[in-house]
Amino acid sequence: MASSITIPQDKPEKAVNHLLDVQGLKTYFFTDEGIVKAVDGLDLKVRRGEIFGLVGESGCGKTVTALSILRLIPKPGRIVEGEIFFDNQAILKLSDREMRQLRGNRISMIFQEPLMSLNPVFTIGSQVAEVLQLHQGLDKETAWEQAINLLDQVEIPDPSDKARSYPHEISGGQAQRVMIATALALDPQLLITDEPTTALDVTIQAQILDLIRELSRDRNTSVILITHDLGVVAEMCHRVAVMYAGRIVEEADVGFFDRPMHPYTQGLIASIPIPGEVKNRLPTIQGNVPDLMGMPDQCRFAERCEARTDYNLNICTEIEPDLRQIHPNHAVRCWLFQSHEDHQAPLIVTEAGVIKRVVS
Amino acid sequence: MSQSSEPPINEKTLIEVKNLKKYFPVKSGILQRIRGWVKAVDDVSFVIEEGETLGLVGESGCGKTTLGRTMLRLVESTAGKVFFRGLNIFELSPQELKSMRRNLQIIFQDPYSSLDPSLAIGEQITEGLRIHSIGDREERREVLKELLHHVGLEDYHAKRYPHEFSGGQRQRIGIARALALRPVFIVCDEPVSALDVSIQAQILNLLKDLQRDFNLTYLFIAHNMGAIEHISDRVAVMYLGKIVELAPRDQLFKNPFHPYTQALMSAIPSADHHRHKQRIILAGDVPSPLDPPSGCRFHPRCPAAFKPCPIEEPPLKEISPGHWVACWLME
Ligand SMILES: Nc1ncnc2c1ncn2[C@@H]1O[C@H](COP(=O)(O)OP(=O)(O)OP(=O)(O)O)[C@@H](O)[C@H]1O
Numbered sequence: 001m002a003s004s005i006t007i008p009q010d011k012p013e014k015a016v017n018h019l020l021d022v023q024g025l026k027t028y029f030f031t032d033e034g035i036v037k038a039v040d041g042l043d044l045k046v047r048r049g050e051i052f053g054l055v056g057e058s059g060c061g062k063t064v065t066a067l068s069i070l071r072l073i074p075k076p077g078r079i080v081e082g083e084i085f086f087d088n089q090a091i092l093k094l095s096d097r098e099m100r101q102l103r104g105n106r107i108s109m110i111f112q113e114p115l116m117s118l119n120p121v122f123t124i125g126s127q128v129a130e131v132l133q134l135h136q137g138l139d140k141e142t143a144w145e146q147a148i149n150l151l152d153q154v155e156i157p158d159p160s161d162k163a164r165s166y167p168h169e170i171s172g173g174q175a176q177r178v179m180i181a182t183a184l185a186l187d188p189q190l191l192i193t194d195e196p197t198t199a200l201d202v203t204i205q206a207q208i209l210d211l212i213r214e215l216s217r218d219r220n221t222s223v224i225l226i227t228h229d230l231g232v233v234a235e236m237c238h239r240v241a242v243m244y245a246g247r248i249v250e251e252a253d254v255g256f257f258d259r260p261m262h263p264y265t266q267g268l269i270a271s272i273p274i275p276g277e278v279k280n281r282l283p284t285i286q287g288n289v290p291d292l293m294g295m296p297d298q299c300r301f302a303e304r305c306e307a308r309t310d311y312n313l314n315i316c317t318e319i320e321p322d323l324r325q326i327h328p329n330h331a332v333r334c335w336l337f338q339s340h341e342d343h344q345a346p347l348i349v350t351e352a353g354v355i356k357r358v359v360s
Numbered sequence: 361m362s363q364s365s366e367p368p369i370n371e372k373t374l375i376e377v378k379n380l381k382k383y384f385p386v387k388s389g390i391l392q393r394i395r396g397w398v399k400a401v402d403d404v405s406f407v408i409e410e411g412e413t414l415g416l417v418g419e420s421g422c423g424k425t426t427l428g429r430t431m432l433r434l435v436e437s438t439a440g441k442v443f444f445r446g447l448n449i450f451e452l453s454p455q456e457l458k459s460m461r462r463n464l465q466i467i468f469q470d471p472y473s474s475l476d477p478s479l480a481i482g483e484q485i486t487e488g489l490r491i492h493s494i495g496d497r498e499e500r501r502e503v504l505k506e507l508l509h510h511v512g513l514e515d516y517h518a519k520r521y522p523h524e525f526s527g528g529q530r531q532r533i534g535i536a537r538a539l540a541l542r543p544v545f546i547v548c549d550e551p552v553s554a555l556d557v558s559i560q561a562q563i564l565n566l567l568k569d570l571q572r573d574f575n576l577t578y579l580f581i582a583h584n585m586g587a588i589e590h591i592s593d594r595v596a597v598m599y600l601g602k603i604v605e606l607a608p609r610d611q612l613f614k615n616p617f618h619p620y621t622q623a624l625m626s627a628i629p630s631a632d633h634h635r636h637k638q639r640i641i642l643a644g645d646v647p648s649p650l651d652p653p654s655g656c657r658f659h660p661r662c663p664a665a666f667k668p669c670p671i672e673e674p675p676l677k678e679i680s681p682g683h684w685v686a687c688w689l690m691e
């Protein structure tokens with residue numbers, strides 16, 4: 001699948017003009033029980049026209065990341081640190097009005113529950129038409145015709161009839177298609193989709209993913225695809241970041257599924273049953289997903305990490321590793337690959353991308 | 361149903377489902393007139409052998425959960441029979457049913473809502489033992505310890521309440537509760553779909569271990585093909601209240617015949633991007649079971665539909681030993 005898509009060429013990091021550049025983002029929730037560090041020092045760069053996957057398990061901070069980029073963090077949450085550049089503009093410095101403009105025109109978002117994003121009292125046709133009137137300055141009649149056109153493009157059956165339906169009269173898959181039609185009307189530079197297919201059936205999921213891929217390819221739209229499904233990422237994305245407990249622990253081109261390097265990513269990929277390869281027992285990751293309240297200053301995966309005990313690493317429970325480049329276009333946050341004062345990294349990655357033990 | 365669709369019975373058969381139907385009335389207006397029927401399970405027949413896992417896969421609303429619950433008589437059936445070791449479950453007296461219940465258990469999808477928040481989990485796990493007056497207090501405490509141990513929990517957990525546990529742990533509690541009465545047959549209704557990805561494999565392994573240790577028979581319901589393939593011996597594929605294909609696992613995954621099964625398999629996104637296959641993208645939505653399409657219910661979305669498909673319903677036929685398909689392409 002990935003081979004049929006042109007992957008943006010690797011250029012030296014400096015020369016790439018990223019559409020989105022998130023630096024050191026921290027978004028905390030100040031709850032009565034304590035501070036939830038939902039996103040805690042996150043760096044993320046998205047190129048023009050690329051589909052960027054953000055994967056991770058429930059509660060790891062994916063949605064909070066998306067809402068931070070849109071500056072839609074609800075109380076008691078707040079962005080406490082960091083910078084977000086969109087098309088070289090520091091968006092955390094924009095006024096609320098300017099931010100609304102940006103959200104309306106250049107960044108849009110599709111949520112997991114499409115029915116929540118549609119207004120229940122207006123027909124779906126009028127909701128798409130309204131975007132066209134506001135955004136492209138079309139008159140009412142042309143906007144309606146154009147809206148039906150877009151509904152047709154996203155394969156809503158009998159679009160001129162269906163345009164008169166209210167959101168509760170259509171299925172989840174159709175509602176998600178209406179959201180994509182709205183995104184087409186907006187023609188944003190960045191589309192953030194938060195679990196756009198999780199609530200849908202598999203055969204409907206395939207339709208929606210196909211539409212998102214087409215939209216990105218035809219209009220050079222950058223897409224951040226948020227999901228917990230590694231399979232969806234492998235089929236859709238050019239680059240992937242894996243989140244764990246508010247942090248990115250691994251980031252790479254999608255080909256990295258061949259050679260994940262972080263113990264968490266390795267464990268996660270190994271634990272998913274692959275169709276056609278039945279094993280008697282599945283490898284598992286021991287323990288539970290950690291609580292983000294009062295996270296100690298150490299590797300957040302340490303409690304569950306078998307590599308830590310295998311390699312006898314004490315530093316993991318003392319200091320947190322950085323997200324560090326270990327191979328071109330491949331960064332990992334793990335002490336297995338980085339040294340520090342008394343700690344010698346036990347592994348290196350060769351030029352060919354093979355993990356080797358350091359002999360001392 | 362035609363003669364050809366009679367499931368074969370032999371001495372290993374534990375459960376036999378025969379022409380099972382469950383229709384839900386759809387009412388409307390102040391008079392609550394019956395406006396139509398949702399045919400959630402519509403003439404379904406199959407057998408499950410002692411000690412095996414039959415996987416049941418299909419998209420949401422196709423009737424998987426209703427089938428599982430009707431089989432256990434947790435909801436009353438509209439028509440049909442379900443035999444457990446030759447005894448028709450639907451014909452049991454309330455007294456007989458109560459003792460039969462010991463053999464038949466269910467594990468639910470949502471480990472959050474299926475536990476009572478106000479009761480310590482130890483009491484919930486042993487509730488069935490008390491209802492059936494099995495053992496004295498001391499013996500029940502021993503059983504509880506064993507159960508906790510079997511599902512990977514600790515003794516001290518018994519006194520804690522559901523909110524103190526993670527999703528995966530709650531599912532372990534639900535499994536311990538289902539095991540308490542030493543059942544023979546368990547319906548596992550989407551037991552991992554509400555769990556974190558890194559926890560799912562733990563629970564799948566646990567279910568396999570318990571099956572081996574207690575000689576359990578499972579009906580394993582899921583929409584995730586990966587999990588289904590991992591755990592099942594045979595797999596049934598359901599579409600809008602009907603079984604459209606049933607086969608031994610490897611045969612179904614290597615050689616699916618029904619166009620719906622083929623589409624379902626091609627739609628599974630795979631993390632292994634070398635094995636990308638040609639995707640079959642089905643047009644249209646899953647139709648409503650209230651007013652299912654005529655003939656073969658899959659025909660409006662089927663890429664291979666031809667003349668007979670909208671007219672007559674294809675029978676479920678055995679096309680090779682143990683491999684059953686309901687499709688006119690097979691005729
Ligand atoms: N309004 C809020 N108040 C307090 N905590 C919050 C709030 N919103 C999110 N959080 C916390 O922030 C953390 C990250 O949540 P987030 O919704 O980003 O996770 P996610 O990765 O999107 O998970 P999922 O896969 O379940 O959607 C969680 O611990 C969550 O409980």
Ligand code: SF4
Pocket residue numbers: 262263264299300301302303305306307308313316321333334335336
């Ligand atoms: S830093 Fe240590 S504990 Fe963390 S993932 Fe790497 S080896 Fe495991």
Ligand SMILES: [Mg+2]
Pocket residue numbers: 062063064194
């Ligand atoms: Mg989320």
